[in-house]
Amino acid sequence: MNADEARSVLQARPSSAEATASVVSLRDAVAQAVSQAAGGLEWQPVGEQSSAGCGAPFSGLDATTVFVGDLLAPRAIHEQWAAAQEAAQRLAADAGFTEVVVKVDRPDNHQVRFVSPDGAYLDLGTKVTTLVSGATGCHLP
Structure with a gap:
């Protein structure tokens, strides 16, 4: 993809602010659904929102990826994982996040x-704690 094609792709996408608001909204909805599936979780914000430039083919086009702040619950949800993942997957699919990548699937x-x-994503994980995080794909301001 050449630079003009890459710019056209980016111009067809929502702005960075709109994409960020969508990912934050999904993150919050998933946290609430996971909390319901797991019998109640207290979520704490962790980290700050940050951004980074985009790689090829969008490098050099003033596009950024925004990493939204994480939400952390101080306990694991191993026994409720299947229900939590199902609830999160349903909300993610409704928001257009239809590709599912299982990164780790062990009992603990x-x-x-x-x-x-x-290229936007939302991560859900549990080990000692439970975490919801996400990022936009590449977007123009």
């Missing part, structure tokens, strides 16, 4: 990533 450690066609 789970992590799954839901990915949208434009």
Whole structure:
């Protein structure tokens, strides 16, 4: 893809602010659904929102990926993992995050990533704690 084609792809996408708001909204909805599936979790914000430039084919086009702040619950949800993942997957799919990547699936450690066609993702994982995090794909300001 040449630079003009890459710019056209980016211009067809929502702005970075709109994409960030969508990922934050999904992150929050997933945290609430996971909390319900797991019998109640207290979520704490962890880390700050940050951004980074994009790699090829979008490098040099003023596009960024925004990493939304994480939400952390101080306990694991191994016994409720299947229900939590199902609830998260349903919400993610409704938001267009239809690709599911199981990163870890062991009895005491789970992590799954839901990915949208434009490269945005939402991660849900549990080991000692439970974490929901996400990022936009590449977007123009």
